[in-house]
Amino acid sequence: MASATTTWSMSSLKSSLPSISTSTSSVRCSFRPPIFTRVKPNCKPVFGSFLGLAPLNPIPNLTSGNNSYEHNFTIIDNGGRVSAMRHGRRVPKLNRPPDQRKALLRGLTTQLLKHGRIKTTRARASAVRKYVDKMITLAKEGSLHKRRQALGFIYEKQIVHALFAEVPERYGERNGGYTRIIRTLPRRGDNAPMAYIELV
DSSP: OHHHHHHHHHHHHHHHHHHHHHHHHHHHHHHHHHHHHHHTTTOOOSSOOOOTTOOSSOSOOTTSSOOOOGGGOEEOTTSOEEOOOOTTOOOOOTTSOHHHHHHHHHHHHHHHHHHSEEEEEHHHHHHHHHHHHHHHHHHHHOOHHHHHHHHTTSSOHHHHHHHHHHHHHHSSSOOSOOEEEEEOOOOTTTOOOEEEEEEO
16 A cells, blocks of 8 residues: 555656656746847947047037037036136236236336336336336327226326326327337346336
8 A cells, every 4th residue: 555655656756747847947948048148149338438538529510500619618517617728828927816916017007107217027027018008098099988997007196197198299190119128137136137118
C-alpha cells in the first residue's frame, strides 16, 4: 500500500515537474534574450553629449533679418549681462575710481580755464583736453541751457560767466583745437612724464 502510494505520488510529481520546467524554460527564453538583444543595438544615451559652457543656440539664424549678437551674452540673475572684453573702448582711468576721476577732471578744467596754463602729467593733460574743448564749445553757443550745463561741470561760477563773455570773440572763427600740450621734463621723485596744457 505504501509502495503504491509512493509510485502514485512520484508519478504525480513527474507529471507535474515537466509543466513547471517547461514553463520556467519558456519564461527564461522569452524574457532574458529579448532584453539583451533589444537594448544593446538600439541603445540610446540617457544624457546628451557634454556641451560645456557653449550657448544653447551657438549658430544665429542668418536668414532672419535680426543679425544681432545677443546670443553671445549671458543673462544673470540680477538682470545684468556678462559680455566679452572691452576692445576699442579706451578710457583714461588715471588710477582712480569713476567718481574721483570725474572730480579730478572737473578740477583740472576749472584751473585751466581760470589760469590759462597749468602743469600736470601727460596722461591728465590728454584726458582733460576734451572737457576743456567741450566747455568752450558750450560757451560759443551761448544759450541759457548751455550755460547751465557749464555751471554743472565747472566749480566756480565766476569762471563760467567770464568764459561765456570772452569766448565768442576769442574763438569765434576757430573750429576746435582750443588747447595746446607742451611736453616738459619728467617730475622729480617718481620720474613721471609731465606737460604744460594751455589755451590757444
